[in-house]
Amino acid sequence: MEVETVKLSRIVEKLAPELHSFLTAPELDLKIVLRDGLSVLEPSDAMEIVQHSICEYQKLTLLH
16 A cells, blocks of 8 residues: 655646636645555546545634
8 A cells, every 4th residue: 555645736736637726725735645646546536535625624724
């Protein structure tokens, strides 16, 4: 198992570049840990990661 940590921006650039303009700089800067690495991700995986990351970022923002 190849664990890899990447910024959300890298996932978006590679698999869903059309989403880039919808995300804020802090969201794009979020670090994402990928259990099997970036090379095995599909575009649908990227959408799921983006959705989850936005929700988590919004939760953190509300708590501060």
